[in-house]
Amino acid sequence: MNKTGLLSAALLTAAFAMPAAAQLSVEDQIEARKAAYQFMSWNMGKIKAQAVDGGVEFNADQMKAAANAIAAVANSGMGALFSPDSTMDKADDTRLKPEFFQQPEKAREVGMNFGREANKLQEVAASGDRAALARQFSAVGETCKACHDSFRAD
Amino acid sequence: MNKTGLLSAALLTAAFAMPAAAQLSVEDQIEARKAAYQFMSWNMGKIKAQAVDGGVEFNADQMKAAANAIAAVANSGMGALFSPDSTMDKADDTRLKPEFFQQPEKAREVGMNFGREANKLQEVAASGDRAALARQFSAVGETCKACHDSFRAD
Numbered sequence: 001m002n003k004t005g006l007l008s009a010a011l012l013t014a015a016f017a018m019p020a021a022a023q024l025s026v027e028d029q030i031e032a033r034k035a036a037y038q039f040m041s042w043n044m045g046k047i048k049a050q051a052v053d054g055g056v057e058f059n060a061d062q063m064k065a066a067a068n069a070i071a072a073v074a075n076s077g078m079g080a081l082f083s084p085d086s087t088m089d090k091a092d093d094t095r096l097k098p099e100f101f102q103q104p105e106k107a108r109e110v111g112m113n114f115g116r117e118a119n120k121l122q123e124v125a126a127s128g129d130r131a132a133l134a135r136q137f138s139a140v141g142e143t144c145k146a147c148h149d150s151f152r153a154d
Numbered sequence: 155m156n157k158t159g160l161l162s163a164a165l166l167t168a169a170f171a172m173p174a175a176a177q178l179s180v181e182d183q184i185e186a187r188k189a190a191y192q193f194m195s196w197n198m199g200k201i202k203a204q205a206v207d208g209g210v211e212f213n214a215d216q217m218k219a220a221a222n223a224i225a226a227v228a229n230s231g232m233g234a235l236f237s238p239d240s241t242m243d244k245a246d247d248t249r250l251k252p253e254f255f256q257q258p259e260k261a262r263e264v265g266m267n268f269g270r271e272a273n274k275l276q277e278v279a280a281s282g283d284r285a286a287l288a289r290q291f292s293a294v295g296e297t298c299k300a301c302h303d304s305f306r307a308d
Contacts, residue, residue, distance in 0.1 A: 035192030042186040043230060065229045072226035075219045076197060 026086045030094045033081040036073050043069040044137070047125075051133040060128040067125030067133075070140065074118035079111070088153055095153040106150060114143040180240045184248045187235040190227050197223040198291070198298075201279075205287040214282040221279030221287075224294065228272035233265070242307055249307040260304060268297040 024032065043066040049056045050063060085091065087098040100107050117140045124136040178186065197220040203210040204217060239245065241252040254261050271294045278290040 032192065032196040035189040035196070038185065038189030039193045039227070039230075042189070042235075046231075062231060065226070065231055068222075069226040069230045072219075072223040073193070076193075076223045077200075077216060077219060081196075 023083075024081070026083060026091050027093075029081040029083060029086050030091060033078060034094075036076065036078060036081070040070050040073045043067075044140070047121075047133065047137050051130050052137055058130055060125075063125045063128075063130075063133060067122045071118045071122035074115045097151050097153055100151040103150070110143065110147040110150065113146065114140070117143050177237075178235070180237060180245050181247075183235040183237060183240050184245060187232060188248075190230065190232060190235070194224050194227045197221075198294070201275075201287065201291050205284050206291055212284050214279075217279045217282075217284075217287060221276045225272045225276035228269045251305050251307055254305040257304070264297065264301040264304060267300065268294070271297050 046066045047063060047070075050058045082096070082100065084101045086094060087096045087100065088094050089098050117136070121133075121136045121140050124132050127133075200220045201217060201224075204212045236250070236254065238255045240248060241250045241254065242248050243252050271290070275287075275290045275294050278286045281287075
């Protein structure tokens with residue numbers, strides 16, 4: 001595991017081990033995690049438009065800012081926003097399957113993969129290499145999809 | 155203006171000058187900007203709990219991650235999410251006053267102040283100085299309040 005991977009693992013472990021603030025209500029957990037993914041999605045959309053689709057002029061500074069935002073989400077300790085009573089069978093306004101807590105090793109794996117690839121996205125964006133950024137965008141997207149396939153209802 | 159301030163100004167100018175992606179619908183702009191502020195609010199809450207209120211154990215790594223997230227929001231080019239037809243008199247689910255576009259110099263000033271203080275928050279968090287972080291948390295909060303007072307309906 002490289003330095004970035006180790007960092008992600010450490011952050012994720014910290015996130016799962018202890019809440020960063022007084023424990024949020026289930027409703028607030030769900031609202032905050034949906035906001036985080038929505039903010040990330042907006043930033044992924046910018047990278048898609050500029051580095052992948054190419055319909056918008058490539059701006060390296062904007063790509064760096066977008067990748068920084070995505071990495072910041074990945075490193076923000078979102079584990080604190082997933083409590084066992086926040087799954088779709090127990091709470092409203094969420095598509096989180098109970099399997100997320102029934103398969104903790106799998107859940108940890110998808111989280112760590114996302115963190116690792118998001119941090120790599122930040123590194124690649126800093127290089128200004130558009131083709132490499134497009135490839136890494138796909139790598140991040142695969143980790144999003146892996147979690148959705150396992151733990152998000154359609 | 156220091157280097158951080160210049161960077162913020164440049165990013166804000168870029169954000170207002172050109173969309174980073176194909177122009178979003180008004181509904182998508184409102185959804186994305188609310189998500190960004192909500193994600194930021196969660197991270198501000200962590201800093202408040204650990205550095206200001208002190209009810210939760212201070213964890214320097216978590217504070218760095220939270221401040222990175224707040225700065226990433228500030229630097230993400232949110233100007234692209236504010237179009238003149240996205241104010242509360244023309245669109246749903248927003249409290250943005252039309253004054254935001256009637257007072258463009260004031261709007262730019264509150265945005266630049268927020269960017270500058272959020273970037274300074276990131277620097278202070280990296281130092282691990284809890285008291286300094288508490289002070290800078292207040293400085294960021296003042297810039298949030300300034301914008302709310304001028305441009306957000308109660």
